[in-house]
Amino acid sequence: SQQGEEDPQALSIQEGENATMNCSYKTSINNLQWYRQNSGRGLVHLILIRSNEREKHSGRLRVTLDTSKKSSSLLITASRAADTASYFCATEHGGATNKLIFGTGTLLAVQP
Amino acid sequence: DAGITQSPRHKVTETGTPVTLRCHQTENHRYMYWYRQDPGHGLRLIHYSYGVKDTDKGEVSDGYSVSRSKTEDFLLTLESATSSQTSVYFCAITGGDEPDTQYFGPGTRLTVL
Numbered sequence: 001s002q003q004g005e006e007d008p009q010a011l012s013i014q015e016g017e018n019a020t021m022n023c024s025y026k027t028s029i030n031n032l033q034w035y036r037q038n039s040g041r042g043l044v045h046l047i048l049i050r051s052n053e054r055e056k057h058s059g060r061l062r063v064t065l066d067t068s069k070k071s072s073s074l075l076i077t078a079s080r081a082a083d084t085a086s087y088f089c090a091t092e093h094g095g096a097t098n099k100l101i102f103g104t105g106t107l108l109a110v111q112p
Numbered sequence: 113d114a115g116i117t118q119s120p121r122h123k124v125t126e127t128g129t130p131v132t133l134r135c136h137q138t139e140n141h142r143y144m145y146w147y148r149q150d151p152g153h154g155l156r157l158i159h160y161s162y163g164v165k166d167t168d169k170g171e172v173s174d175g176y177s178v179s180r181s182k183t184e185d186f187l188l189t190l191e192s193a194t195s196s197q198t199s200v201y202f203c204a205i206t207g208g209d210e211p212d213t214q215y216f217g218p219g220t221r222l223t224v225l
Contacts, residue, residue, distance in 0.1 A: 031212055033212070033213065040219075041218065041219070042116075042202055042218050042219055043155070043202070043204075043214075043216045044216070045210075045213045045214065045215070048210075048212060048213060088155070090155075092212060098143050098206050098211065098212065098214075099145075099157060099160060099170070100157075100214060101157075102147075102155040102156070103154055104152065104153065104154040
């Protein structure tokens with residue numbers, strides 16, 4: 001399986017703290033994406049970073065990509081209780097089918 | 113949920129019975145996907161479609177078939193459901209202004225007894 005790995009599997013922090021989660025993958029990519037899933041809901045796209053980019057920002061989110069290490073990190077700054085969710089990385093690899101391979105996810109709990 | 117609906121939202125069925133899940137989109141997007149989500153495995157691709165009557169297998173396609181006779185509908189069929197197919201099933205679409213981004217439906221929770 002090409003499935004990516006996420007680290008940590010679970011993370012618990014206090015409101016206002018930063019949360020960092022990591023994703024590793026196995027083969028070269030076109031892009032890497034992060035999604036959020038609230039309990040019992042579908043996934044929601046957060047941010048996409050292409051293989052020729054190293055860092056990207058969107059609001060309180062910062063994503064980095066190191067293609068030499070085949071890894072990415074997602075930083076959520078000044079976390080809020082509403083950020084409590086599971087976060088998944090997904091990678092797109094070659095071809096024109098727009099297929100994504102999802103990681104196993106990080107469960108983030110932000111304590112008020 | 114970006115104009116995507118799934119039906120039914122919940123279903124309990126018995127081993128050996130056929131089951132069909134429906135994904136409907138109002139976005140006119142070309143690509144549609146079926147995933148299953150299980151604890152410890154994240155999302156795994158079952159089948160996908162890149163146009164009407166154009167489908168292909170994903171990572172975990174055994175025991176599943178799909179059909180797409182109209183742009184807006186993508187059907188997932190379990191010909192003879194097994195307990196190992198108990199899962200949450202998500203449909204996704206991609207296309208439009210952000211062709212690399214997938215938009216997900218609300219999911220269908222299927223229990224096979």
